[in-house]
Amino acid sequence: MMIRLFFRLAFLFFCCLPLAYATDNDAEMLKLFKNKICLGCHQVDAKRVGPSFNMVREKYQQDSEMTADILATRIRSGGSGVWGALRMPPQPKVSQEEAFLMAQWILGKGE
Ligand code: HEC
Incomplete structure (x- = not known):
């Protein structure tokens, strides 16, 4: 009885470890998006500005031309016309490394 419980707990522990890591990284990234004021105009799952x-x-999932490098550059330089008439201002406070991490996270979520 105790042994079975032990195995069950061990199983739970090991199967949930990767999950815990994933959410840790998500939390880190969300903190970064928040600190860089991205969340003033963007949400993960709802359209804002x-x-x-x-x-x-979803837009770039099927687009083999899109890479985290390209998207990172777009995050830093801002732009308009891809999603509508509204303009995203340049983000000089975001380093290329940070932008790359953000772009990777945005493109890779759910994979
Ligand atoms: C003042 C509002 C505003 C802020 C702040 C902002 N964005 Fe944007 N963002 C926009 C708008 C508007 C668009 C759509 C631009 C377009 O249609 O090309 C956009 C587009 C994007 C895109 C898609 C680009 C593409 O070419 O498809 C990404 C990725 C993105 N933003 C990430 C970020 C990140 C990361 C931050 C924080 C560093 C950020 N944005 C800050 C308004 C904002």
């Missing part, structure tokens, strides 16, 4: 990060991922 700009597209939701999920919409961005």
Whole structure:
């Protein structure tokens, strides 16, 4: 009886470890998006001023030309015309490394 319980707990522990890591990283990234004021205009799953990060991922999922590098550059330089008439201002406070992490996270979520 105790042994079975032990195995069950061990199983739960090991199967949930990757999950815990994933959410840790998500939390870190959300903190970064928040600190860089991205969340003032973007949400992960709802359109605000700009597209939701999920919409961005879906748009580029089938697009073999889109890479995290390209998207990172777009995050830093801002732009308009891809999603509508509204303009995203340049983000000089975001380093290329940070932008790359953000772009990777946006493109890779759910994979
Ligand atoms: C003042 C509002 C605003 C802020 C702040 C902002 N964005 Fe945007 N973002 C927009 C708008 C508007 C668009 C749509 C631009 C377009 O249609 O090309 C956009 C587009 C995007 C896209 C899609 C680009 C593409 O080419 O498809 C990404 C990714 C993105 N933003 C990420 C971010 C990140 C990361 C931050 C924080 C560093 C951020 N945005 C801050 C308004 C904002």
